[in-house]
Amino acid sequence: MSNGSNIELGNLEIYKQIVEHMTESLWIGDHENNTMYINSVFCRISGYDSEEIIGRNYTDFMDEKSLINIGKIQKNKDESKTIKYETKIKTKDGNMIPVLCSGTFTQNGGTVLTVSDLSEVESLKQAEMNLINLNKTKDEFISIVGHELRTPLTSIRGYLSMILDGDMGEINEQIRKSLNHTYDSSIRLINLVNDVLSIGRIESGKMEYNMKDIKISEIIESIHRDIDLEMKTKKINFKVKIDKELDDAIINTDKDKLKQVFLNLLTNSLKFTKEDGDITLKISKKKNKARFEVIDTGIGIPKDKLDILFTKFSQVESSMQRQNDSGLGLGLAICKNFINQFGSDIKVKSEVGKGSVFYFELEIKK
Amino acid sequence: MTKKLLIIEDDKVLNEMYALKFEKEGYEVESAYEGLDGVSKVASFNPDVILLDLMMPSMNGFETLEVIKSQTSSTCKIIIFTNIVDKEKINKAIEMGADDYLIKADTTPKVALEKVEAHLKEAELEKEEKGVKYIYPGVNHFRIKNPHGGEDIDVEINVKM
Numbered sequence: 001m002s003n004g005s006n007i008e009l010g011n012l013e014i015y016k017q018i019v020e021h022m023t024e025s026l027w028i029g030d031h032e033n034n035t036m037y038i039n040s041v042f043c044r045i046s047g048y049d050s051e052e053i054i055g056r057n058y059t060d061f062m063d064e065k066s067l068i069n070i071g072k073i074q075k076n077k078d079e080s081k082t083i084k085y086e087t088k089i090k091t092k093d094g095n096m097i098p099v100l101c102s103g104t105f106t107q108n109g110g111t112v113l114t115v116s117d118l119s120e121v122e123s124l125k126q127a128e129m130n131l132i133n134l135n136k137t138k139d140e141f142i143s144i145v146g147h148e149l150r151t152p153l154t155s156i157r158g159y160l161s162m163i164l165d166g167d168m169g170e171i172n173e174q175i176r177k178s179l180n181h182t183y184d185s186s187i188r189l190i191n192l193v194n195d196v197l198s199i200g201r202i203e204s205g206k207m208e209y210n211m212k213d214i215k216i217s218e219i220i221e222s223i224h225r226d227i228d229l230e231m232k233t234k235k236i237n238f239k240v241k242i243d244k245e246l247d248d249a250i251i252n253t254d255k256d257k258l259k260q261v262f263l264n265l266l267t268n269s270l271k272f273t274k275e276d277g278d279i280t281l282k283i284s285k286k287k288n289k290a291r292f293e294v295i296d297t298g299i300g301i302p303k304d305k306l307d308i309l310f311t312k313f314s315q316v317e318s319s320m321q322r323q324n325d326s327g328l329g330l331g332l333a334i335c336k337n338f339i340n341q342f343g344s345d346i347k348v349k350s351e352v353g354k355g356s357v358f359y360f361e362l363e364i365k366k
Numbered sequence: 367m368t369k370k371l372l373i374i375e376d377d378k379v380l381n382e383m384y385a386l387k388f389e390k391e392g393y394e395v396e397s398a399y400e401g402l403d404g405v406s407k408v409a410s411f412n413p414d415v416i417l418l419d420l421m422m423p424s425m426n427g428f429e430t431l432e433v434i435k436s437q438t439s440s441t442c443k444i445i446i447f448t449n450i451v452d453k454e455k456i457n458k459a460i461e462m463g464a465d466d467y468l469i470k471a472d473t474t475p476k477v478a479l480e481k482v483e484a485h486l487k488e489a490e491l492e493k494e495e496k497g498v499k500y501i502y503p504g505v506n507h508f509r510i511k512n513p514h515g516g517e518d519i520d521v522e523i524n525v526k527m
Contacts, residue, residue: 147421150449150471155379161474162383167390190471197451208453 024114031109033058033070045099045117047092063088066101070111073103086118098122142200149193157186195330199312202337209254209341213365216249216283216290217242223262223281230267235275242283246290250365257338261346264331265294265358272298272356289361300352309348310336368394369486372413374404374430375447376422380470384417387475388482401425405433413442414489415482417468420448420459428459435463443485447478 019026025042029035035053043050046061053060059067066087073083083103088096098118103111160183162168164176171179201207224240231238262281269279273296282293301309312333332346339346339360350356371393375381378399385395396411398404402425408416416434420427427446434440446459446467456467465485468478508521 147449151377151380154449154470154473155377155383157471158380158383158473158475161476162387165476167387167475194471201451206452210453 024116027058027113027115028106029058029070029111029113033067033111036110042115045091045097045115046089052092061090063090063096069101069103073105073111074109077105089115136204139200139204142196146193146197146200150190153186153190153193157183157190160186195334198334199330202334207337207341209257211252211254213250213252214255216246216251219253219255219258219262220281220283223259223266226259226263227266227270230270231279234270234273236270236273237276237278239278239280240282241280243285245285246283246364249285249290251290251362252365253342253362254338258342261335261338262292262294264335268331268358269294269296269298269356272296274298285364286361288364290364291359291361293357293359295355295357297355300354300356301348301350302352306348306350310346368392369415370394370396370411370413371482372396372398372404372407372411372416372442373447374398374401374407374416374422374427375419376400377419384475384478387479391479401427401430401433404430405437408434408438408440408442412440414486415443415445417445417447417478417482418464420446420450420455428462431459431462431464443482443489445478445481445485 019039022039023041025045026037026039027035027042028037035056035058038046038048038050038053040050043053046053048061058070066085069083069085069087076083084100085103086098086100089099091097100116100118100121101113102116103113106112160179163171164179164183198207220240220242228238266279266281273279277297278295279297280293280295282291282295284291284293310332313329336346342362344360344362346358346360348356348358369392371388373381373384373388373395375384375397376399381397381399385397388395396407396413398407401422404416404418405425407413418427418430422430425433427448431444431446434444443466444464446456446464447470448456448467449470450456451469459467466481468481503525506523506525508523509518510521512519
């Protein structure tokens with residue numbers, strides 16, 4: 001530090017400017033607790049002008065009972081301790097404002113107090129409580145709306161499935177084709193509602209995980225069964241490659257949720273991969289972990305969109321995606337949350353025009 | 367023998383849809399649109415299996431389940447039929463004596479039918495294990511397993527009406 005700075009710091013005006021501009025209010029009193037100095041923040045809180053209060057005793061504008069604390073400050077002089085206590089300021093217009101005082105002594109037996117307005121803290125606390133309540137109402141709203149939507153959707157899906165199963169008699173091919181589309185749309189709508197409910201449960205901490213030891217091959221077979229037809233319908237070359245040494249490998253996971261992750265990733269790949277394209281589900285051994293990869297030769301994701309991909313309601317617009325196929329952008333956020341819950345993280349590599357790889361690793365139990 | 371199903375579900379459309387499916391499959395179906403009506407039909411209809419909704423006005427599924435379990439002698443299978451995905455609530459119903467559950471939005475009538483059939487088969491096996499199937503008026507012959515091991519025991523029961 002240069003000599004010049006030292007001279008400036010020694011200047012009383014500098015200190016005056018500092019205390020005038022500090023965010024907390026300041027009161028300095030003499031050995032008889034008469035006011036020697038207050039800063040502008042103290043004036044704002046108390047409603048008094050500086051001239052009205054200089055010379056007046058602490059007990060004129062502070063709760064008398066708190067005078068005992070000034071005694072404590074002076075008593076602890078030798079230990080150089082700061083004493084903190086809560087009390088109230090009697091403002092000029094007769095209000096009592098809760099404050100937190102933080103006091104220390106001066107060389108000549110006086111006291112310096114920094115005084116924080118607790119009513120401001122309380123209003124912040126109140127605002128925080130309001131936000132918490134609002135969030136709770138939002139969660140309840142999502143839950144109720146979700147359930148109310150699911151009931152009519154159940155009958156739409158149910159009746160359609162009965163007609164398609166032939167319960168209502170024979171139907172011609174054209175009607176079957178149209179009803180198949182309607183049925184698929186009802187499933188998509190149910191899945192959207194389920195996604196909204198899932199996010200709601202994840203955010204309110206109510207999502208339950210049913211962790212069990214399960215064979216990797218068992219989960220993969222079940223996914224294969226569920227998605228194979230859709231892959232064939234869209235003329236996609238779908239392959240499942242699993243390392244031989246993982247044949248009997250066991251992981252500890254929530255089977256249904258892990259399955260949901262794979263189906264979500266594979267359905268996404270399906271959306272963005274053209275006919276005759278390739279989608280591969282690859283599982284390989286990496287030390288004591290199993291690495292799961294969903295690889296496609298789809299349109300790929302631009303670099304600047306990779307970061308937002310896993311945040312909720314994020315969507316990467318694309319000409320390949322039909323308007324009614326766009327979804328809510330919740331699927332990947334849910335996937336990430338599930339994989340995080342399994343103690344891992346989901347990642348993506350992608351190149352526009354070439355394809356994408358979504359991957360994560362889970363620990364092998366044996 | 368015709369299998370008997372009682373549907374306790376306040377949503378009329380859903381109730382009718384499931385009734386239609388099970389009737390087509392040869393079931394005798396009775397519908398109740400509220401819990402209390404459901405309880406009285408358990409006694410009068412004597413179903414083999416019940417599909418029980420949880421969220422119903424006035425008397426909800428839990429209360430209905432409690433009354434069925436405590437006030438009637440029915441040993442029928444009870445399958446909770448709900449859109450509540452809260453595992454805690456479903457577990458509570460299972461603890462109260464329900465045999466299984468179905469999430470409505472994730473189920474088609476065909477899936478519900480498969481589940482009901484599986485439970486009825488299980489109930490049938492349970493009865494067989496106990497060594498008693500049906501008893502008719504007149505002389506009934508049974509062969510039951512010897513609980514102490516060894517050869518099976520032949521039983522003859524003469525039922526007089």
